Amino acid sequence: MSKFKRIGRNALFAFSAVFLLGACAQEDAKQETLVALGDSITYGANLEDSGQSAYPYLIGKDAGFEVQNLAVSGWQTAQVTAALREDEDYRQKVQDADVIAMTIGSNDLLEILRLAETSGAGDPQQMGEILRQELSNSIVFDKIGGLIEEIQSLTDAQILLYNIYNPFPFTNPIYQIGEALLPQVNATFQEVAEGYENVYLVDAYSAFNGKQEDYIIPGDIHPTEEGQAVLAEIGLEAIETPNAE
Numbered sequence: 001m002s003k004f005k006r007i008g009r010n011a012l013f014a015f016s017a018v019f020l021l022g023a024c025a026q027e028d029a030k031q032e033t034l035v036a037l038g039d040s041i042t043y044g045a046n047l048e049d050s051g052q053s054a055y056p057y058l059i060g061k062d063a064g065f066e067v068q069n070l071a072v073s074g075w076q077t078a079q080v081t082a083a084l085r086e087d088e089d090y091r092q093k094v095q096d097a098d099v100i101a102m103t104i105g106s107n108d109l110l111e112i113l114r115l116a117e118t119s120g121a122g123d124p125q126q127m128g129e130i131l132r133q134e135l136s137n138s139i140v141f142d143k144i145g146g147l148i149e150e151i152q153s154l155t156d157a158q159i160l161l162y163n164i165y166n167p168f169p170f171t172n173p174i175y176q177i178g179e180a181l182l183p184q185v186n187a188t189f190q191e192v193a194e195g196y197e198n199v200y201l202v203d204a205y206s207a208f209n210g211k212q213e214d215y216i217i218p219g220d221i222h223p224t225e226e227g228q229a230v231l232a233e234i235g236l237e238a239i240e241t242p243n244a245e
Helices: 003-028 055-063 077-086 088-095 106-120 124-137 140-152 173-194 204-208 225-240
Strands: 033-038 066-069 099-103 158-162 199-202
Touching (some): 033 088, 055 099, 055 225, 077 088, 077 140, 099 225, 106 124, 106 140, 124 173, 140 173, 158 225, 173 199, 199 225
Parallel strands (some): 033 066, 033 099, 099 158, 158 199
């Protein structure tokens, strides 16, 4: 083999090695993805910046995740599960996730609250009794468990499951009903999370407790930008220290 052929061959090997190393480095540097599921809280409803201050985006900005926010205002648990089963694009995005964050169950529970308001004719005591009865018969947590199983059939991503905060101000009579019932509701959220590997409860209830004036949009039930920032903060804590829950 001539000197020039050896030089050319060595140069080709060197170029190939550099190219392969560069390709490997790009693969190693691939950005991780956070996929957000759920309802209007996850979506970022009624924020002035059209939802860009919603907690999934804030987590992504802080932790360096690419964010796919698949939440839809008004959705109940069964609708998220149906989308996972029937919408191929939705399903694929969940399958590609490294972290799943979701607030779900609020609309399921609000449906029960509306029933209690109608049946209780505005009487807080009667409403509370109806709520307790309806909650004892509700299958909402079975649905949430089914949703988790559907997610875990697609991905081994860490799942952040947010519990339910009390959205009502102290001056609203429904606030006291919420305080009487939400500890039990959120204890069941905890049981659901503990029933699955790699699922971590994020305690929105405690984070918002007593701070509704700052964290809830006036006359609304959705978080302010400050409230969304708090949801992001406690979500980040769960990602960074998952054994804390």
